[in-house]
Amino acid sequence: MASNRGQTMTKPLSRHDLRTVHDTLLACYGPQHWWPGETPFEVMVGAILTQNTAWSNVERAIQQLVAANHLNPEAIATADPTTLGALIRPTGYFNIKARRLQGFCQWYLARGQREALMEMPTVALRRELLAVKGIGPETADDILLYAFARPVFVIDAYTRRLLARLGITRGDEPYEALRALFEETLGANVALFNEYHALIVRHAKERCRKRQALCEGCVLAACCQKEEGITAS
Numbered sequence: 196m197a198s199n200r201g202q203t204m205t206k207p208l209s210r211h212d213l214r215t216v217h218d219t220l221l222a223c224y225g226p227q228h229w230w231p232g233e234t235p236f237e238v239m240v241g242a243i244l245t246q247n248t249a250w251s252n253v254e255r256a257i258q259q260l261v262a263a264n265h266l267n268p269e270a271i272a273t274a275d276p277t278t279l280g281a282l283i284r285p286t287g288y289f290n291i292k293a294r295r296l297q298g299f300c301q302w303y304l305a306r307g308q309r310e311a312l313m314e315m316p317t318v319a320l321r322r323e324l325l326a327v328k329g330i331g332p333e334t335a336d337d338i339l340l341y342a343f344a345r346p347v348f349v350i351d352a353y354t355r356r357l358l359a360r361l362g363i364t365r366g367d368e369p370y371e372a373l374r375a376l377f378e379e380t381l382g383a384n385v386a387l388f389n390e391y392h393a394l395i396v397r398h399a400k401e402r403c404r405k406r407q408a409l410c411e412g413c414v415l416a417a418c419c420q421k422e423e424g425i426t427a428s
């Protein structure tokens with residue numbers, strides 16, 4: 196598909212402007228160097244722990260897992276649940292997340308760990324991830340993109356909000372429809388998907404916030420379809 200790079204965005208935006216939105220954000224913020232994790236396994240653990248919590252809390256939990264020599268699948272799978280829960284307590288819902296981590300690691304070990312899983316086609320791997328208790332589409336796609344380098348676009352609340360404000364989507368589309376929108380429009384491109392998701396998170400946290408969005412000076416303001424009253428919602 197031809198890129199819109201270098202073109203000026205005009206109202207209204209459509210799915211065909213997705214590449215230009217990426218390029219505009221990249222020019223504004225620069226490369227984000229995601230995912231913030233030392234190893235693929237750490238990325239997987241981080242993707243589970245980041246559910247419903249800030250990344251700073253995940254970092255504290257990861258540090259505690261490392262300090263306790265528990266940041267490996269065998270240690271997590273066989274850990275005493277209370278001990279594991281205490282180590283990841285900063286991320287909240289720690290008892291639930293301890294069970295999720297243990298279930299994930301038991302599956303991960305049974306399936307031969309990353310080396311064996313890398314051989315699996317993306318559709319099959321995604322199906323298996325989604326079958327692990329507590330792994331939903333966003334977590335599965337975080338793992339697929341950032342730990343397995345698969346061309347799967349991650350959809351989160353930030354992505355949903357930005358696309359709706361830009362007028363590309365309504366905002367209430369199903370997860371899979373939004374994922375297909377990116378993947379079919381941009382083509383399979385791991386590096387692009389990696390950077391794009393990270394840029395959306397950066398933009399949403401710094402400027403396109405749920406409440407009191409900082410629209411003045413936003414690089415996307417000229418084409419944004421934001422409604423009046425957005426800052427008060």
Ligand code: SF4
Pocket residue numbers: 357360361402403404408409410411413414415416419420421425
């Ligand atoms: S103009 Fe405002 S609502 Fe639109 S993308 Fe920028 S920050 Fe978000």
